[in-house]
Amino acid sequence: MSYDAHFRVWRGDSEKGELVDYPVEVNEGEVVLDIIHRLQQTEAGDLAVRWNCKAGKCGSCSMEINGKPRLACMTRMSTFTETETITVTPLRTFPVIRDLVTDVSFNYTKAREVPSFAPPPDLEPGEYRMQQVDVERSQEFRKCIECYLCQNTCHVVRDHEENKENFAGPRYLMRIAELDMHPLDVADRKQEAQEEHGLGYCNITKCCTEVCPEHIKITDNALIPLKERVVDRKYDPLVWLGSKIFKR
Ligand code: SF4
Ligand code: F3S
Numbered sequence: 001m002s003y004d005a006h007f008r009v010w011r012g013d014s015e016k017g018e019l020v021d022y023p024v025e026v027n028e029g030e031v032v033l034d035i036i037h038r039l040q041q042t043e044a045g046d047l048a049v050r051w052n053c054k055a056g057k058c059g060s061c062s063m064e065i066n067g068k069p070r071l072a073c074m075t076r077m078s079t080f081t082e083t084e085t086i087t088v089t090p091l092r093t094f095p096v097i098r099d100l101v102t103d104v105s106f107n108y109t110k111a112r113e114v115p116s117f118a119p120p121p122d123l124e125p126g127e128y129r130m131q132q133v134d135v136e137r138s139q140e141f142r143k144c145i146e147c148y149l150c151q152n153t154c155h156v157v158r159d160h161e162e163n164k165e166n167f168a169g170p171r172y173l174m175r176i177a178e179l180d181m182h183p184l185d186v187a188d189r190k191q192e193a194q195e196e197h198g199l200g201y202c203n204i205t206k207c208c209t210e211v212c213p214e215h216i217k218i219t220d221n222a223l224i225p226l227k228e229r230v231v232d233r234k235y236d237p238l239v240w241l242g243s244k245i246f247k248r
């Protein structure tokens, strides 16, 4: 069964752009990315879109569909009615390069700012031992496909360009949490999380968790535990005593 859908796609570049209407054929079982490819083959040969796997695993095809941050390859056309207008726009938090392609380099910058895993210096590779429960905790965070939907959605940066410099965003605060809870990581990440990566900006709205296509519990399993660890550290009586002695 096929029908003609009404697509409204943002076309433009970093200077200017507009929503352009396209009637387009839809066939049973198709996803939004199929329709974008059909537009490229028919009415809009120069429509720019980033994609790679078409299987929800590369994280490239992130865009906003009817205002919701989604993966285009995982958004089934059957979730819309045949008469509704489907509006497709680029991720709002990152600068547009062209059409549906945005410059996501903010995320690479933030990734580089997180110091890497720091095992104890006297342990050789192959001597690392840890409990299964610690392995499983990391595994949840490792499912991340770096689609940046969470980074795009978090209100701290979505409408506040000025916060970008001081806020790593949920994906990279999650990375800091993963390392801080790692039993073999000896770096002290709590103060850095608060002072350099903007953990305090997060007010636990959970919007990041809601859009994660890998269903990672970013807020409950990473951000809240990291906040608790920062607070525990701040009110630890030994740390408090140490800071008083040091100040003298
Ligand atoms: Fe995407 Fe989820 Fe990774 Fe964020 S945590 S980048 S939403 S997969
Ligand atoms: Fe932003 Fe997620 Fe915190 S949406 S405010 S990082 S809970």
Ligand code: FES
Residues within 6 Å of the ligand: 051, 052, 053, 054, 055, 056, 057, 058, 059, 060, 061, 062, 071, 072, 073, 074
């Ligand atoms: Fe790879 Fe959509 S094309 S996640």
